[in-house]
Amino acid sequence: KETQADEFLRQHMDPDTSKVTASYCNTMMKLRNVMGEPCKPVNTFIHEPLRDVQAICLKGDVPCKNTKSDCHQSSSKMRITDCRLKKGSIYPQCDYETQQKRKYIIVTCEGNPYVPVHFVGSV
Numbered sequence: 001k002e003t004q005a006d007e008f009l010r011q012h013m014d015p016d017t018s019k020v021t022a023s024y025c026n027t028m029m030k031l032r033n034v035m036g037e038p039c040k041p042v043n044t045f046i047h048e049p050l051r052d053v054q055a056i057c058l059k060g061d062v063p064c065k066n067t068k069s070d071c072h073q074s075s076s077k078m079r080i081t082d083c084r085l086k087k088g089s090i091y092p093q094c095d096y097e098t099q100q101k102r103k104y105i106i107v108t109c110e111g112n113p114y115v116p117v118h119f120v121g122s123v
């Protein structure tokens with residue numbers, strides 16, 4: 001069974017990609033099987049080394065906006081791609097807008113080792 005940590009890797013990690021094309025999100029949302037039904041509205045892929053993303057868990061405690069108790073924010077901006085479902089897009093034709101950004105990312109972490117399990121957002 002896929003652990004939450006493995007699910008985070010599948011849904012959010014793409015360290016070896018630095019430049020993305022306009023079709024990146026449509027390709028990746030399918031390839032990583034994150035579209036869901038109905039189409040998942042927003043999903044972020046992170047283009048930084050895994051160790052740098054895992055390190056976020058060890059510092060940078062910030063309050064969570066929701067019920068999740070323990071959020072961690074990266075100390076530097078990270079290269080990410082924001083995938084947003086285009087208006088009027090209906091499953092199974094999930095059509096995403098691809099936007100490359102550099103932002104601080106916020107995750108929640110769990111377990112031992114204490115590793116990222118949810119992508120909360122970017123600021």
Ligand code: C5P
Pocket residue numbers: 011042043044118119120121122
């Ligand atoms: O914000 P919300 O809880 O609705 O987000 C649901 C899921 O959407 C998150 O668990 C995460 O997988 C994804 N998400 C994301 N990037 C964002 C916001 C949400 O990947 N900026």
